[in-house]
Amino acid sequence: KNQVEQSPQSLIILEGKNCTLQCNYTVSPFSNLRWYKQDTGRGPVSLTIMTFSENTKSNGRYTATLDADTKQSSLHITASQLSDSASYICVVSDRGSTLGRLYFGRGTQLTVWP
Amino acid sequence: EADIYQTPRYLVIGTGKKITLECSQTMGHDKMYWYQQDPGMELHLIHYSYGVNSTEKGDLSSESTVSRIRTEHFPLTLESARPSHTSQYLCASSGPTSPETSETQYFGPGTRLLVL
Numbered sequence: 001k002n003q004v005e006q007s008p009q010s011l012i013i014l015e016g017k018n019c020t021l022q023c024n025y026t027v028s029p030f031s032n033l034r035w036y037k038q039d040t041g042r043g044p045v046s047l048t049i050m051t052f053s054e055n056t057k058s059n060g061r062y063t064a065t066l067d068a069d070t071k072q073s074s075l076h077i078t079a080s081q082l083s084d085s086a087s088y089i090c091v092v093s094d095r096g097s098t099l100g101r102l103y104f105g106r107g108t109q110l111t112v113w114p
Numbered sequence: 115e116a117d118i119y120q121t122p123r124y125l126v127i128g129t130g131k132k133i134t135l136e137c138s139q140t141m142g143h144d145k146m147y148w149y150q151q152d153p154g155m156e157l158h159l160i161h162y163s164y165g166v167n168s169t170e171k172g173d174l175s176s177e178s179t180v181s182r183i184r185t186e187h188f189p190l191t192l193e194s195a196r197p198s199h200t201s202q203y204l205c206a207s208s209g210p211t212s213p214e215t216s217e218t219q220y221f222g223p224g225t226r227l228l229v230l
Binding site: 004009034041042043044045046049089093102104105106107109 | 156206
């Protein structure tokens with residue numbers, strides 16, 4: 001069964017600290033993996049996208065890594081800011097259909113305190 | 115910021131009422147999607163469309179219906195709302211752009227529906 005599991009479910013950190021969010025998936029075949037940020041009451045916004053051949057991708061203070069062999073990805077946030085408080089969702093796409101079927105994790109709820 | 119809009123943002127309605135959630139995008143995307151998301155849970159695809167006059171049901175069974183008469187417009191309708199329909203509904207679109215953004219889905223802000 002194709003699944004995407006994220007950990008931790010929730011995380012509280014102090015402003016300025018770094019953190020790492022984890023994503024494990026069993027989706028096969030694999031096309032790409034995206035990390036989305038979803039602010040409360042808003043739709044998800046894409047942060048990074050990685051294909052099979054990529055093992056790291058940065059977007060400002062966000063750095064995503066991908067290990068396609070172990071089917072694991074992480075999202076590292078550097079020097080956190082209050083505006084980083086949001087849910088971070090890992091999304092994996094397969095190649096099994098023309099639609100590019102997406103499998104969503106439940107997200108990690110990050111809270112940054114001052 | 116993606117040019118995809120949803121109205122209303124919040125809706126409180128009584129059981130049995132007919133409702134239509136609006137979704138519009140100005141990016142010229144062919145593909146559009148409707149997702150349902152409960153608090154703390156993953157997004158579930160309920161409807162999608164490849165283009166005008168194309169509609170398909172998603173992975174999660176839903177009593178709602180959709181239509182795609184124009185490329186930019188993908189409304190979702192519930193003929194008779196029930197409390198079990200209480201949820202957040204997210205609309206998204208995607209289209210061929212650069213290889214970097216290929217098939218990235220751009221989401222609207224969502225509609226939070228409460229059925230009493």
